[in-house]
Amino acid sequence: MNGPAHQQIDEMEQALRADGMRITRQRSAILRVLAESDDHPAADELHRRTREMDPTVSLATVYRTLSALEAHGVIHRLTFEGGGARFETADSPHHDHIIDMDTGAVIEFRSEKIERLQAEIAAELGYDVVHHKLELYCRKR
Amino acid sequence: MNGPAHQQIDEMEQALRADGMRITRQRSAILRVLAESDDHPAADELHRRTREMDPTVSLATVYRTLSALEAHGVIHRLTFEGGGARFETADSPHHDHIIDMDTGAVIEFRSEKIERLQAEIAAELGYDVVHHKLELYCRKR
DNA sequence: CTTTATGCAAAGCCTTTGCAGGGTA
DNA sequence: TACCCTGCAAAGGCTTTGCATAAAG
Numbered sequence: 090m091n092g093p094a095h096q097q098i099d100e101m102e103q104a105l106r107a108d109g110m111r112i113t114r115q116r117s118a119i120l121r122v123l124a125e126s127d128d129h130p131a132a133d134e135l136h137r138r139t140r141e142m143d144p145t146v147s148l149a150t151v152y153r154t155l156s157a158l159e160a161h162g163v164i165h166r167l168t169f170e171g172g173g174a175r176f177e178t179a180d181s182p183h184h185d186h187i188i189d190m191d192t193g194a195v196i197e198f199r200s201e202k203i204e205r206l207q208a209e210i211a212a213e214l215g216y217d218v219v220h221h222k223l224e225l226y227c228r229k230r
Numbered sequence: 231m232n233g234p235a236h237q238q239i240d241e242m243e244q245a246l247r248a249d250g251m252r253i254t255r256q257r258s259a260i261l262r263v264l265a266e267s268d269d270h271p272a273a274d275e276l277h278r279r280t281r282e283m284d285p286t287v288s289l290a291t292v293y294r295t296l297s298a299l300e301a302h303g304v305i306h307r308l309t310f311e312g313g314g315a316r317f318e319t320a321d322s323p324h325h326d327h328i329i330d331m332d333t334g335a336v337i338e339f340r341s342e343k344i345e346r347l348q349a350e351i352a353a354e355l356g357y358d359v360v361h362h363k364l365e366l367y368c369r370k371r
Numbered sequence: 372c373t374t375t376a377t378g379c380a381a382a383g384c385c386t387t388t389g390c391a392g393g394g395t396a
Numbered sequence: 397t398a399c400c401c402t403g404c405a406a407a408g409g410c411t412t413t414g415c416a417t418a419a420a421g
Contacts, residue, residue, distance in 0.1 A: 111420050113376060132410080147378050152411060154376095170309055170363075173410050187352060190360060198355070203347050207366055210339055211328060216368035219331060222311070223364045225348055227357035252395055252400060273385080288403050293386060314385050 097180055098124050101163050108161055118143045119154045120163070120178075129167055129175040129195045169195075169224060185223035238321055239265050242304050249302055259284045260295045261304070261319075270308060270316040270336045310336075310365060326364035 098121055102112050110116075122138045123130070130138070136151045155176060158164040167175045169188055175195075185203075187196040203223065211218045239262055243253050251257075263279045264271070271279065277292045296317060299305040308316045310329055316336075326344075328337040344364065352359045 106421095111375060113420070115377070145378085149379075149412080150377055153413095156412090166311075168309065168311055170307075187355065187357060189357070196355060198351055200347055200351055203344055206341055206344050206347075207364075210341055211366050211368050212371070214328065214337060214339070215370055216328060216330070216366070217371045218366050218368050221364070221366045223348075223362070225352050225357070225359050225362045227352050227359050229356055230353075230358045247396095254395070254401065256402070286403080290387080290404075291402060294388095294401085297387090 115146045187225045256287045272316050328366045
């Protein structure tokens, strides 16, 4: 819902095109809907929203597109507890998530300290962190 | 696979009984198999192992038992990326997980610093952390 | 014009549930 | 005995896939 982020979407599409991916009407619509959402929607919700601007888009295409976009690094797949996958564009810098257990709302945050500690811990065990997931399931105090 | 952890299992069963849960042959077997596993098995793997000591146990009962044990706080449900839920007994103190992306192995670790930072971050946003999930998807360096 | 994407419907996981019979406290 | 639990099989969510058609480059 961040209004005219057109240039951002255009950039993503250019990158995808350069990466050999065809930009179809459906893919463009799905990507745009996701870029304009800030609530980490699930596939079926994304399908519903996309249909408002293009009623022909099928759920299968939504799933296929999401997988493709993820493979190209343009979006992230989030798998919270209970329920299916949810998605976000990968435009903002890396962050983690707080999940409000009462409302289901998702809040983004970032901690350099935690990032650093994670890498240190993995290194001590002989590993490199490829990616990680930190979710805080919380209630308002 | 930690050998004779009988007293631990007995303790858990006592607690469950005291909590109003009936200890059946099936539940006892499932709990024991899980307590003796250190590889965070999924439901179907648990079913396979449980059947070795009691071939009558059905998969439905495995699922129902796991949910019940989780509700009673005796086990934890882990939901890693891709694939279904995996489980561990809740006897050891809280810890997080490193997932070896090449072998699928799961390594436990604990960081007081990270725990503290998480609580601080949530507090700043007006939240209390009920529980959290920290997973490091790693490769051997 | 070649190759890739789409829609539809069917199938695939993993997990839950209704029901009648069986076991626990 | 009263109630809870179990097995079986069917159904449920979410996601993927086979196929013929349509569209992109």
